[in-house]
Amino acid sequence: MKDINEDIKWAQINKDVLRSMENPRRGYWIALIACVAMIACAVAAEIYQYQYGMGTANLNWPHMWDLYIATFIFWIGMSHSGTLLSAILHIIHADWRKPIYRFAEAMTTFSLMTAGLFPMIHLGRVWNLYWVLPYVTDRGIWPNFRSPLVWDAFAISTYLTSSAIFLFIGMIPDLAICRDNARGWRKKLYTALSLGWRGDDRQWRNFRRTYLVMACFLIPLAVSVHSIVSSDFAMSIMPGWHITTFPPYFVAGALYSGCAAIITLFVLLRYFFRFEEYMTISVLEKTCKLTFAIAMVWTYLNLIEFASVWYGHDVPSKEVLMDKFVGPYAPYFWVMIFCGSVMPFAFAFRKLRRHIPSMFVLSIILNLGMWLERWMIVTPTLSLGYHPIAFDTMWPSMIQWAIVFGSFGWFGMLFLVFVKVFPSVSMYEVKEMVYHRRGLAGKDPDAVLHSRTGSDDRPSSSSSGGGGSPGGGTPAPGLEGA
Amino acid sequence: MKKYKIMGLFANFGEAFNVIKDVGEGKLKGASIDDITTKSPIEHPEIDEVLGPRKSHVPKFTLCGAIFGITFGFLFLAAAQANFLVQPQGGKAVIPIPSNIVLTYEMMILFAVLSTVAGFMITARMFTKRSPLYSEKVGVDQIGIIIDLDDSNLEAAKELLKSHQVLEIREEVVK
Numbered sequence: 296m297k298d299i300n301e302d303i304k305w306a307q308i309n310k311d312v313l314r315s316m317e318n319p320r321r322g323y324w325i326a327l328i329a330c331v332a333m334i335a336c337a338v339a340a341e342i343y344q345y346q347y348g349m350g351t352a353n354l355n356w357p358h359m360w361d362l363y364i365a366t367f368i369f370w371i372g373m374s375h376s377g378t379l380l381s382a383i384l385h386i387i388h389a390d391w392r393k394p395i396y397r398f399a400e401a402m403t404t405f406s407l408m409t410a411g412l413f414p415m416i417h418l419g420r421v422w423n424l425y426w427v428l429p430y431v432t433d434r435g436i437w438p439n440f441r442s443p444l445v446w447d448a449f450a451i452s453t454y455l456t457s458s459a460i461f462l463f464i465g466m467i468p469d470l471a472i473c474r475d476n477a478r479g480w481r482k483k484l485y486t487a488l489s490l491g492w493r494g495d496d497r498q499w500r501n502f503r504r505t506y507l508v509m510a511c512f513l514i515p516l517a518v519s520v521h522s523i524v525s526s527d528f529a530m531s532i533m534p535g536w537h538i539t540t541f542p543p544y545f546v547a548g549a550l551y552s553g554c555a556a557i558i559t560l561f562v563l564l565r566y567f568f569r570f571e572e573y574m575t576i577s578v579l580e581k582t583c584k585l586t587f588a589i590a591m592v593w594t595y596l597n598l599i600e601f602a603s604v605w606y607g608h609d610v611p612s613k614e615v616l617m618d619k620f621v622g623p624y625a626p627y628f629w630v631m632i633f634c635g636s637v638m639p640f641a642f643a644f645r646k647l648r649r650h651i652p653s654m655f656v657l658s659i660i661l662n663l664g665m666w667l668e669r670w671m672i673v674t675p676t677l678s679l680g681y682h683p684i685a686f687d688t689m690w691p692s693m694i695q696w697a698i699v700f701g702s703f704g705w706f707g708m709l710f711l712v713f714v715k716v717f718p719s720v721s722m723y724e725v726k727e728m729v730y731h732r733r734g735l736a737g738k739d740p741d742a743v744l745h746s747r748t749g750s751d752d753r754p755s756s757s758s759s760g761g762g763g764s765p766g767g768g769t770p771a772p773g774l775e776g777a
Numbered sequence: 778m779k780k781y782k783i784m785g786l787f788a789n790f791g792e793a794f795n796v797i798k799d800v801g802e803g804k805l806k807g808a809s810i811d812d813i814t815t816k817s818p819i820e821h822p823e824i825d826e827v828l829g830p831r832k833s834h835v836p837k838f839t840l841c842g843a844i845f846g847i848t849f850g851f852l853f854l855a856a857a858q859a860n861f862l863v864q865p866q867g868g869k870a871v872i873p874i875p876s877n878i879v880l881t882y883e884m885m886i887l888f889a890v891l892s893t894v895a896g897f898m899i900t901a902r903m904f905t906k907r908s909p910l911y912s913e914k915v916g917v918d919q920i921g922i923i924i925d926l927d928d929s930n931l932e933a934a935k936e937l938l939k940s941h942q943v944l945e946i947r948e949e950v951v952k
Contacts, residue, residue, distance in 0.1 A: 305818065305918035440854060441869075441876045449880050453887040460894055468916075475913035490903040494915050495923075496815045496824050496831070498901040503820050504833040505897040509890060512839075516886045523879065726918075727819045 296577045298391045299725065301732045303572060308725050312469075312718045313476055315568035323567040323711065330707035337701015340694045341416060349419040351694050358677050358689040363417040365669040366699045369552065370410035370706070371451065371524050372545070372665065376553020377403030378458045379517040380585075382510035390731065391581050393724040394573040398564055398714060399557050400462040405709040406556075407455040409702050416698055443526035450523040454516055461509050467492050467502070468723045484716075521549045528672065535615035535676035540603060544596040551593045551635070552665035554586040558658035560710070562651055564719055573720050576649050583648045586661070590639035597636065615679050623688045624675050627667050634664025779928040780951040784910040785938035786919045790821075792941040793920045797827045800924065805937050807930040816911070816921035835896045842892025843885050850884025851877060910949050919944065925951070 344351050354361060377399035384392035415421050438445050471492035474485035492498060525545035528536035538544075561582065565574040604616045619628045638660050647653050678688050713719075787793040793815070801810040815824050825831065858872050898904065908923075915921050924934055931948070938946055 309917055438857070440858060440880065441873055446876070446879050446883075449883045453883045456887060457890045460890060464894065464897070472913075472916040475916050490898070491905075491907060492903070493907065493911055494816045494818060496817070496821075496828060498903070499817060499820050500825065500831060501833050501835055501897050501901040503822075504835045505893055508836060508839050508893050512886050512889055512893075516883075519879075519882065519886075723819050730819060 296575070297732075298575060298577045298581075299394065299728055299732065300572060301729055301736060301738065303729055305726050305729070308573075308722055308729070309472060309476070311570070311572065312720050312722050313473065315570065315720070316473075316715060316718065319567045319715065320569070323715070326563070326567070327708065327711045330704040330711060333701050333704025334708060335701075337698045337704065340697035340701070344416075344419075344694050344698075345421070351692060352698075353689060353692040353695065357680055357685040357687060358674070360417075360673050360677060361689065362670065362691045362695040362699050363413050365673045366666070366702060367410050367413035367417070368524060368545075368669045368672070369666045370406045370413070370702065371521065372549035372552045372669070373556050373662075374403040374406035374410065374454070374458070374553065375517050375521060375546070375549035376557055377401070377406070378461055378513050379550065380554070380557075382461075382513045382517075385506070385510045386514075390728045391578050393728045394570075394575075394578060394720050395557065395561060395582070396724070397462075397465065397721045398560055398710075398719045399553075400458065400465065401710060401713050401717075401719070402553070402556060402560060403458045404455070404462055405706050405713070406553075407451065407458065408709060409706040411451065411455070412702065412705070443523060443530050446523045447527060450520045454520045457509070457513055457516055461513055463488075464502075464505060464509065465721065466717060468494065469718045469721060472722055473718065481716075518546055521546045528676075533676050533680060534609065534611035535604070535619075535679075536672075537612070538600055538603060540596060540600050544593075544600055547589060547593040547596050548665060548668060551586065551589045552662050554582065554589055555658045555661035555665065558582055558586065558654055559662070562655040562658070564714060565651075568714070568719065570720060573725060576651075579651070579654060580645075580648045583642045583654060586658075587639050587642035590635065590642075590661070594636040594639075597632075611679075611681055615676055618679050619671060619675050622675065622679075624671060624678075628671050628675075631664050631667035631671055634660050635668060636664075638664065780925070781928060781931055781948055782908060782910050782923055782925055782951055783931065783934050783938070783946065783948045784816075784912075784921050784923045785941075785943040786912055786914060786921050786945040786947075787942065788919055788944055789942055790823075790920055792943075793922055794823065794827045796922050796938060796941045797824075799937060799941075801827070801829075805924070805926075805930065805934055808924050808926045808934065812925040814923040814925075816915040816923065818916055818918060818920070821920075834900050835893060838896025838899075839889050839893045842895075843889035845892070846885035846888030847881055849888065850881040853884070854880055908949065910947055912945070912947070 349355075352361075352363075354363075377396075381392060381396040381400050384396070415424050418424065418426075467489055470485050470489035471494065474482065474489045477485050522542035522545065525541040529538060529541035531537060558579070561574055561579060564570055601616060604612045607613075619625065638657060641647050641653070641657050647657075674689065679686055785793075785796065787796075797810070797813055797815070799805065800808050800813055803809075810829055813828065815821075815828070817824060854877050855872050910921075910923055912919070912921060922938070926934055935946055
């Protein structure tokens, strides 16, 4: 099966993508309302926590970190696949990425924005938020530059800035198409954002180079960000955290959860915006295979982590490991292993890989496993530290659960608004894909891609002092600004 | 003598490339390959082959940004850490090199990315005054070839474009 229909006309690509920004299925609106309801839940919980203090979240010594930090890591991890995979696949010229990279990059940006909320919530005193920002100060704050927490602030703000720019730069040619077809406020928005793009050879030449250079920088950046997040744990001396394999383990976990999220969003967008022509089963299958490969890497690194603790003969670390296997958190640990290491074998079956509902459910199960993984990193260690006086089992309160639940709504809302306002499929890249695939298939790339045939092909001559509205052709439908 | 810009729109990319080749081979008097600008709906490496080598200077901006990021990043951190001299250090280095390497690395990437974008804006002339010769069909499925020439060669240019199945011709008086 082909990644894309090679005979699809370019004008049709514009038409389909622009229509998606106007006319989604009803499911889109239901999803958006559900997200807003989830946010309302979290806001109510946050107001309560703000009013009555962090004790309402059950956060108390030794459990100063819990779901907030676990979910923070989860969202940082989720952000990895979008930009990282887009950049890697761009560099190796894997053109099947073209219909899906735009929403994957948007997923990166919004995951980071969601993750950024958790340090604020975790602080409790949100009015002191700016204390976490890495700036030079003589007001007595004395940021500890040796601390991975300060590195986090540097790394995540760099990653958020770079990912957002990467997403924006990649959208410029499409924003120009939107500008040419929009009216009202949308026209003004796209005109400003397209920065005067006209598609001339100078712009394309520099665009291509810029995108490639940025992709080259984003790959090491993405790896460094999650390595640094893992350092929050690995550079401590707590049993179960002080493990040298944590950086690659975290990066693999990040890629894994991000790939699973791409599958989830792929299925949703395909349904909401009728993108069956672009988000094809073949592309889904390739994404599933990639996810399966990363799942196996993650499983291996998990086993290596257990082995290094077991053979390290550090008694407290071993006790934490055994506590995960048979202690109070054991059910969650084994669900994590089942979801993260056993369920991916469903990808091995071709029939399942091509069955969209199964893949949707599976992708959510995988991400459940990955979220549990983060929880199982944070909480068991804190419940079983070096001092018996601090041994304590803690369960998060409903306040924590509600805020975590609401973070999914926040991410969902940002994402859904984005895909409604901006093209979620890259029009120019899909056109390139179609053009080159036709060439590879031995067909004349020009033969059917263009809409002007027959009598419309007659040469016409006009003097023009301005761009004006072109005659003939098949312009895409206009985007209503109101 | 009036200067003109003339734009031909093509549905067939092969024919559009042939126009560029013909101009390059001197078949149109008063115009050379340097007088040609193309407008295309996709990133088209083939255009570069026909137009000849035209360099992109974006990587130079990237390099400058990366060097600035390393320098500024390290000095920024060192300046902040130098303030700590008023505190007891307990034998630890005032400016710890290993942790500064991590942060300097992040600053290098940040400034490299920012200057790459700035370089793109400048080298692609994103904010310069636009020629009115533009068709939104260039964003759909057609390629535009724009030739700068004077009025004595205008008719010959139109003939050349028509001989290559041009769909539409537009012209603009430059001065």
